[in-house]
Amino acid sequence: MPIDVAKALAAEPATVELCWGHKDVQLYHLGLGAGAPATDPGELRYTLESKLQVLPSFATVAGGGMAIAGGISTSGIDVDLAAVLHGAQAIELHRPIPVSGAATQTSKIAAVYDKGKAAVIVLRSAAADADGPLWTCDTQIFVRGEGGFGGERGPASRLDLPEREPDRVLERPIREDQALLYRLSGDWNPLHADPEFAKLAGFDKPILHGLCSYGMTLKAVVDTALDGDVTRVRGYRTRFAGIVFPGETLRIRAWQLDPGRIQVSVTAVERDDAPVLADTLIEHT
Incomplete structure (x- = not known):
């Protein structure tokens, strides 16, 4: 079987050294659409090194690594890359991410769930620097055609929407070149840049990275509901x-x-409110 659950769960954790500086943070923020208007004090917190703060979702690109790649290269997992999708993402922040830093990130398969027609691999990554823990990420990797092995289905994570009008409705435009800029932070999948590759994957044109939508959403909520304070x-x-x-x-x-x-x-x-992100929750102080 392409996924040997016992072997994957027993595999030794993988460790990688991460480092980043203010340019990496600024590039990531620009890839999310930060900087418009360019002189807005609220935007300068994302773009100007002397005022810079780090949006917590930067943890998904720190060091230029790709969690999905790490999750499917683990012992016990041998799957078709064409069947792999990024299913879900969660971040827990232990303290604010520094503008420049170095950290050791340790990753391990935390669970493999059987969804019937698919398997879900949960990759847990924890990063720490000299001062202690920084963040913990759970990346869920959805693998089509690999379910049905008799494993646990996993916990329910669906969130029903409140039965009232939202407190905020925000609209954020995506630039035509946004995926081209965002991919410079480390996700080089041609699905997001090459029209011919996108057509082979079944899309009319390249699609935006899911983690770009993820970061854009967090920034919009931080800016409007949390006084622009990423901490x-x-x-x-x-x-x-x-x-x-x-x-x-x-x-x-x-x-x-x-x-x-x-x-x-x-x-x-533009597509009649077609779903992009669901079951989304931000915890804050």
């Missing part, structure tokens, strides 16, 4: 529910559930 974010999770194309617009609906949690739904405006 208030304690956790952020989502499920990638659909695609979005460069040139389209994200519609972000946000509900304040209680003083420390904001639920979010993200759709594509």
